[in-house]
Amino acid sequence: MASTITSPASADDRVSSRSIGARLLSRPEIGSLVGAAVILVFFLIAAPPFRDINNTGTILYQAALIGVMAVPVSLLMIGGEFDLSAGVAVTTSGLTAGIFAYQLSLNVWVGLIVALALSLAIGAFNGWLLMRTGLPSFLVTLGTFFILQGLNIAVTRLTSGAVASNSISDMDGFSSAKAVFASEFKLGGVTIKIIVVWWIVFVAIAAWVLLRTQIGNWIFAVGGDAAAARAVGVPVKKVKIGLFMAVGFFAWFAGMQLLFVQNGVVQSGEGVGKEFLFIIAAVVGGCLLTGGYGSVVGGAVGALIFGMVQLGVVYAGWNADWFKTFLGVMLLLATIVNLVVRRQAEAR
Amino acid sequence: MTTTKSFADEASASPNTPIVMLEEIGKSYGSIHAIRGVSLSVRQGEITCVLGDNGAGKSTLIKIIAGLHDYTSGRMSVNGEERHFSSPRESLDSGIATVYQDLALAPLMSVWRNFFLGNELTKGPFRQLDSATMKRIAQEELAKMGISIPNLEQPVGKLSGGQRQCVAIARAIHFGAKVLILDEPTAALGVNQSGVVLKYVVKARDAGIGVIFITHNPHHAYLVGNHFVVLKLGRVALDTHRSEITLEQLTTEMAGGSELEALSHELRDIDAEVVVDTAVEEDRT
Numbered sequence: 001m002a003s004t005i006t007s008p009a010s011a012d013d014r015v016s017s018r019s020i021g022a023r024l025l026s027r028p029e030i031g032s033l034v035g036a037a038v039i040l041v042f043f044l045i046a047a048p049p050f051r052d053i054n055n056t057g058t059i060l061y062q063a064a065l066i067g068v069m070a071v072p073v074s075l076l077m078i079g080g081e082f083d084l085s086a087g088v089a090v091t092t093s094g095l096t097a098g099i100f101a102y103q104l105s106l107n108v109w110v111g112l113i114v115a116l117a118l119s120l121a122i123g124a125f126n127g128w129l130l131m132r133t134g135l136p137s138f139l140v141t142l143g144t145f146f147i148l149q150g151l152n153i154a155v156t157r158l159t160s161g162a163v164a165s166n167s168i169s170d171m172d173g174f175s176s177a178k179a180v181f182a183s184e185f186k187l188g189g190v191t192i193k194i195i196v197v198w199w200i201v202f203v204a205i206a207a208w209v210l211l212r213t214q215i216g217n218w219i220f221a222v223g224g225d226a227a228a229a230r231a232v233g234v235p236v237k238k239v240k241i242g243l244f245m246a247v248g249f250f251a252w253f254a255g256m257q258l259l260f261v262q263n264g265v266v267q268s269g270e271g272v273g274k275e276f277l278f279i280i281a282a283v284v285g286g287c288l289l290t291g292g293y294g295s296v297v298g299g300a301v302g303a304l305i306f307g308m309v310q311l312g313v314v315y316a317g318w319n320a321d322w323f324k325t326f327l328g329v330m331l332l333l334a335t336i337v338n339l340v341v342r343r344q345a346e347a348r
Numbered sequence: 349m350t351t352t353k354s355f356a357d358e359a360s361a362s363p364n365t366p367i368v369m370l371e372e373i374g375k376s377y378g379s380i381h382a383i384r385g386v387s388l389s390v391r392q393g394e395i396t397c398v399l400g401d402n403g404a405g406k407s408t409l410i411k412i413i414a415g416l417h418d419y420t421s422g423r424m425s426v427n428g429e430e431r432h433f434s435s436p437r438e439s440l441d442s443g444i445a446t447v448y449q450d451l452a453l454a455p456l457m458s459v460w461r462n463f464f465l466g467n468e469l470t471k472g473p474f475r476q477l478d479s480a481t482m483k484r485i486a487q488e489e490l491a492k493m494g495i496s497i498p499n500l501e502q503p504v505g506k507l508s509g510g511q512r513q514c515v516a517i518a519r520a521i522h523f524g525a526k527v528l529i530l531d532e533p534t535a536a537l538g539v540n541q542s543g544v545v546l547k548y549v550v551k552a553r554d555a556g557i558g559v560i561f562i563t564h565n566p567h568h569a570y571l572v573g574n575h576f577v578v579l580k581l582g583r584v585a586l587d588t589h590r591s592e593i594t595l596e597q598l599t600t601e602m603a604g605g606s607e608l609e610a611l612s613h614e615l616r617d618i619d620a621e622v623v624v625d626t627a628v629e630e631d632r633t
Binding site: 212213214216217218220221224225228229230231232233234235288292293 | 416437453470475476477
């Protein structure tokens with residue numbers, strides 16, 4: 001920005017202005033962007049089906065499945081916390097909507113609203129318990145993780161007698177809800193799932209909130225130094241509880257996608273282990289595990305890397321057993337690249 | 349904010365009435381009395397220095413005024429009105445700004461974001477941050493205090509200790525503080541940087557702000573202070589005006605007076621010969 005202020009006579013001339021390159025390098029998501037580019041080129045060469053434009057929609061779909069949840073998980077991580085219950089909370093939400101609508105023979109949308117209320121309540125509970133006890137979020141959400149995992153299976157078996165919820169595909173409101181959460185359309189011959197569109201919308205909104213609003217400034221502050229934030233009047237508790245509720249909202253959205261993409265049936269054991277994929281996406285995207293630094297766009301790029309690797313391994317004709325190993329290597333590489341890049345940027 | 353307004357009115361009407369007044373303030377944590385019967389007043393354009401050793405109760409005192417803790421006995425009045433602050437926000441809204449030892453700056457956030465943290469400017473129907481204006485104001489305010497930070501986008505963690513203090517002080521003044529609490533602003537700084545910070549303390553005083561300057565350095569206190577309060581084990585050990593005390597007396601009082609004398613005798617008994625020997629050795633070479 002053009003400054004109208006003339007610098008004081010005693011200006012410190014030890015500091016030279018930074019080049020555009022240095023500024024670009026100091027963005028949190030730059031490491032993940034470089035990584036994504038490398039992986040893209042690698043699979044374009046190694047896996048011929050990867051070059052097929054029709055598969056782009058599938059890759060984006062894989063990325064979006066993780067990416068939607070990586071949005072709030074990135075925000076939460078920047079806010080200094082993380083949520084191990086995020087994976088099973090998605091299943092809980094899908095099950096709640098399905099079971100509630102089926103058992104009471106209500107319109108599907110009523111089930112959706114009940115599930116939304118429950119998801120927000122779970123988030124609020126996580127946040128409230130965290131702020132109330134002062135325990136690390138690792139422990140609090142680990143507790144919620146087991147509680148929800150148990151409830152998912154127990155309540156499903158109680159109501160349906162099986163490990164999956166009863167199908168709600170023939171109930172009122174199913175087709176309209178499916179259109180919102182799990183439809184697809186053609187764009188220039190490529191089949192695009194609607195969740196990919198939602199994902200991009202969510203990333204854009206969340207990135208704007210993080211970088212361009214007061215709430216965003218507060219998220220950085222509570223993650224960077226909660227005591228400092230509180231001292232200048234930032235409502236730390238509200239921000240953190242709000243972040244957990246954001247995770248709840250997105251868990252609801254992902255849960256609805258899960259419900260409607262599988263024709264109204266949700267497997268109660270689903271979602272375990274997903275929480276780590278969300279965290280990996282955020283960390284690969286440059287979010288600092290200790291909070292105060294990171295980006296939503298980075299989290300999205302992290303999810304994109306996940307999608308590319310998962311399908312790239314298949315397209316390259318390799319044994320898919322190797323996927324997790326590949327993912328682990330990716331995580332380590334990404335964190336090292338982030339570390340190096342950040343040190344480089346700070347040194348300039 | 350009605351409190352802020354009435355406060356400003358009264359402050360301008362009678363510049364010498366205390367803005368903040370503590371009477372016999374006490375704070376207990378269960379059976380531990382952190383401070384007992386502490387009285388203190390802050391006036392516009394005056395620097396009140398609070399001195400004391402570690403654990404004397406300085407931190408507890410500022411936490412009460414800053415709204416981080418409530419007091420358990422006595423009376424605190426701000427602008428003539430008895431107040432119990434339940435959050436730092438209330439204290440801020442009453443015109444009291446605190447610059448903490450750990451500075452209350454988020455190290456990974458940029459200078460301008462820190463400057464406006466908690467008081468962000470927004471524009472438009474979506475309440476978007478007005479970053480251009482915020483950067484301009486931050487630059488101007490820092491320039492007014494003679495601080496030059498070429499790149500406001502750099503994280504606060506990259507600034508020197510003195511620069512960080514000055515950013516925090518400039519921020520407090522910009523947001524209309526009538527009372528500025530400085531918690532050991534020179535404790536971790538070198539001689540030059542301490543001088544810079546003390547200059548800003550004086551500038552703040554000249555701007556009509558009432559300053560509470562917490563320190564354990566009597567030299568720094570005596571350079572700028574109008575009034576001195578020495579705390580010892582949670583009680584007021586000395587409460588005097590500048591005209592009634594010399595630097596030597598203040599230093600002695602602060603250092604523990606007779607206790608220090610006893611200590612120096614003790615040390616002399618143990619180490620006297622060693623010290624003398626070394627000096628002699630050095631002379632010879």
